[in-house]
Amino acid sequence: MILVKTSKATAWVPPCRAGTRPIRKRSLSRREDCLCSGVGHSLDEEAIARAEFYRPAEDSEEMLYLHARREALGGYLPKREVVASSLNPPHAEIFASFDSGSGSRSLSTTTAMVRLLTKLLKDPEVGQYVVPIVPDEARTFGMDALFKVAGIYSPDGQRYTPVDAESLNSYREATDGQILQEGICEAGAIASFIAAGTAYATFGVPTIPFYIFYSMFGFQRVGDMIWASADMMAKGFLLGGTAGRTTLNGEGLQHQDGHSPILASTVPSIRTYDPAFAWELAVLVRYGIQRMFIEDHDELFYLMMYNEARPMPPRPEHADIEEGVVRGGYLLEPASGNGQRVNLLGSGTILFEVLEAASRLREEGFFSGGIQHHQLRRVGERCGAGRAGIGRGGAHLRLGEHTLQRARCADRRCNRLRPGVTENDFQLASRSLRRTWHRRFRAQ
CATH class of the missing domain: 3.40.50.920 (Rossmann fold)
Structure with a gap:
């Protein structure tokens, strides 16, 4: 599309100009055929009478430009061409490290997820494709450790000194950062999720988005956009942090999610899981990467994460x-x-x-x-x-x-x-x- 800013009728030669300014349907008469000659267009009298559209010659500068832009955009008709994924699965040791449990130390599944993300970002196979997306409160989820590992994306880099510059995990922005810190804007965050989740088809790059949000503020605020992401065959992980109604008391009912799994059940391509243990979470993330990005299934994974710290048990020895x-x-x-x-x-x-x-x-x-x-x-x-x-x-x-x-x-x-x-x-x-x-x- 080309938008042209003009002033109405300034190019008309005097005989073509109207004497009044009322808004009405206009027609081209013989007297007004000077319009065409006045702006350099050549239409015969019959074409003028029919008010035909003017089309430049195929070899004109205008038409050559339009064709070149359309070719650069992938052609004249929308068409999705997906190349089979060449992504290799992450190393199994990343997930096996959660099998032994946490011993006597208490651990929340939110903390376990952040540790898993840290390991995935360092993995030589998938690390460059992992895209953590946070619509505010990365520190609430304990994600500040990722600032040093991956950095927060900013096209201009860091142009200020953060107030926590002296701390171990200070706020770090970088032109090559991988974390998308969106501020308090769930709409912007889900837009980033859709862009990253469909990059496999748009750019041929199998980025793996992890959109982390308060579970109360996910489907309830941007449920229509989550449906749209499924409609566009996006792939990725939706992570409902501080899930449930009992693990984040003290801030009132606004943070106590009791219904997001019900809302998620209305989207056919979403697989919703409610894991209790760190090793379960590791199994599900490994399976999700395999399912969506290795086997190329058009699905979304919604995983609940809790704020309550518990001693995490080891993985059972059952064969299946x-x-x-x-x-x-x-x-x-x-x-x-x-x-x-x-x-x-x-x-x-x-x-x-x-x-x-x-x-x-x-x-x-x-x-x-x-x-x-x-x-x-x-x-x-x-x-x-x-x-x-x-x-x-x-x-x-x-x-x-x-x-x-x-x-x-x-x-x-x-x-x-x-x-x-x-x-x-x-x-x-x-x-x-x-x-x-x-x-x-x-x-x-």
Whole structure:
């Protein structure tokens, strides 16, 4: 498009000018054909009478310029040409470093995510493609350690001395920075996410965006733009920091997110996970990179991150534990004890309370165990579509005293395990999504 700034009718020779200024429909008469000759255009009398558009000759300077610009923009019709990704997966040691847990030290999943990002930024395979995006409060998420590692992008570099210049992790802007610090502007941040998430198609560069935001201020503020990013087949990670309603008390209800997983469930290409442990988060990020940027699936990953610090347990030794995490549910603690059986499902930071509840139930004479199910609705939908929700093949999962074929759907699996309770840190409606697939489970 070419926008031309002109003054109306100044080029008209005197016989063509109107004597009055009313706004009305005008026609070209014989007397006014001087307009064409006055501005250098050659139209015959019939063309003037029909008020035809003037088209310069194909070899004119104007037409050559327009064709050159259109070719530079990729042609005359919009067309997406995606070259298969040549990205190599990050080194496995990055993710394996979270398998041992945190010992006696308490750690939040938000802190674990920042540590994982730090390692990914240093990775020789994917480090240059990682794009952390923060719409304000990077320090709230503990991301100031990334300032030194990656720097904050600024086209002019750092032109001032920050107030924390003497601190270890001072505010550092650079022309080659990788962090996009957007200020309090979720609209600008999601625009950057869309640009980075579609760069694989626009520029042939598989950038991996990690958009970190207060989970209360994500889908609630820019949900329409998140839908647009999915519509444009963007790829990347949406990270809902300070998720849930119990891990950031003291600032009122404005920060207590109880519904973003419900909003995320309305976008078909988003895979929502509610991990409780650092090693789960590492498994999901590794799987997301493999799924979106190595295998080229058009998906988005929405991962919940919590502010509550807990001692992180080590990764269990189950052979198929990683498959269970990415599938959305796995047996965390086999049922034990005597008496009436009750099964507990949980996810996110509330899973720690679920495990405590299972322990107390066993003390009171119940036969109880815990199952981590953080993507149960999607598992159930796959079952409803006639595909295996637990896995394929003849292998079996052992849940307490029951042995079930893995190819059975999630609702069959838990319906045969007697009554149960499911819990997380979100509104009842989010747990009711699971209840559809587990008729004997009660959402509390």
